[in-house]
Amino acid sequence: MNKNCSVYKTASFICKKWTMLILLELYRGKGEWKRYSHIKTKLNGITPKMLSARLKELKGEGMIKKRVDVNTFPIRSEYCLTKTGKDFIKIIKSIKEWTLKWKTKNTDCEKNDCEMCEL
Amino acid sequence: MNKNCSVYKTASFICKKWTMLILLELYRGKGEWKRYSHIKTKLNGITPKMLSARLKELKGEGMIKKRVDVNTFPIRSEYCLTKTGKDFIKIIKSIKEWTLKWKTKNTDCEKNDCEMCEL
DNA sequence: CCGGATCCTCTGCGATACTG
DNA sequence: CAGTATCGCAGAGGATCCGG
Numbered sequence: 001m002n003k004n005c006s007v008y009k010t011a012s013f014i015c016k017k018w019t020m021l022i023l024l025e026l027y028r029g030k031g032e033w034k035r036y037s038h039i040k041t042k043l044n045g046i047t048p049k050m051l052s053a054r055l056k057e058l059k060g061e062g063m064i065k066k067r068v069d070v071n072t073f074p075i076r077s078e079y080c081l082t083k084t085g086k087d088f089i090k091i092i093k094s095i096k097e098w099t100l101k102w103k104t105k106n107t108d109c110e111k112n113d114c115e116m117c118e119l
Numbered sequence: 120m121n122k123n124c125s126v127y128k129t130a131s132f133i134c135k136k137w138t139m140l141i142l143l144e145l146y147r148g149k150g151e152w153k154r155y156s157h158i159k160t161k162l163n164g165i166t167p168k169m170l171s172a173r174l175k176e177l178k179g180e181g182m183i184k185k186r187v188d189v190n191t192f193p194i195r196s197e198y199c200l201t202k203t204g205k206d207f208i209k210i211i212k213s214i215k216e217w218t219l220k221w222k223t224k225n226t227d228c229e230k231n232d233c234e235m236c237e238l
Numbered sequence: 239c240c241g242g243a244t245c246c247t248c249t250g251c252g253a254t255a256c257t258g
Numbered sequence: 259c260a261g262t263a264t265c266g267c268a269g270a271g272g273a274t275c276c277g278g
Binding site: 009014062096099119 | 181
């Protein structure tokens with residue numbers, strides 16, 4: 001696998017810390033726009049720097065879109081999955097299914113109350 | 120997503136460096152047993168320490184199996200995907216398909232000659 | 239409220255050498 | 259041949275402050 005391999009390229013940013021969590025948080029509900037501060041609260045523990053960096057990356061990858069409400073003060077930034085991003089969720093789902101099929105010790109997801117995933 | 124989340128648990132080891140490459144190398148051909156030294160050669164640049172560690176992890180996860188030929192000298196260790204491991208390949212395939220669908224700048228895989236992947 | 243700038247910590251990984 | 263042991267570093271990510 002070289003640097004131009006599609007698997008390599010996608011894995012190299014999707015595997016970064018917090019990235020999948022951000023995608024999953026944006027997937028929750030029915031794809032409404034979600035505020036920066038809301039995501040930050042949900043992703044307990046993420047630093048603002050990290051969140052900003054990841055959102056920028058995901059936007060650069062075309063997986064999320066951003067809008068800013070300049071009429072309010074303070075400013076509100078909101079984010080939402082693009083079609084590309086939504087389509088990636090199925091891969092995360094397949095990871096979940098694979099794990100539930102072959103691994104038997106995931107108590108939380110097995111009970112179907114893994115609230116974060118909502119897959 | 121907490122520590123018991125199935126997505127979290129699987130992602131946390133599959134995302135490690137070299138791990139997917141090892142799985143793909145074992146997937147090449149028709150699932151024959153492959154020697155440690157052979158894998159090492161194919162994964163150009165991997166250190167023996169890394170390869171041993173990853174193989175051990177993958178075995179612990181039930182994705183590969185190991186056999187040792189003690190009748191020869193020096194010893195031969197061979198590795199092979201389990202059913203669990205083979206079933207994971209489909210996820211890597213779906214990552215490739217997603218990338219080719221939404222990203223247009225992956226020259227190598229687009230030409231279907233991304234030899235490493237062989238997906 | 240959003241998120242950039244700085245500084246710092248910590249660990250994953252590489253390089254090298256060595257052994258049964 | 260198939261690993262293990264030791265050392266060291268780069269870079270990812272955390273903590274904190276600041277500014278629009």
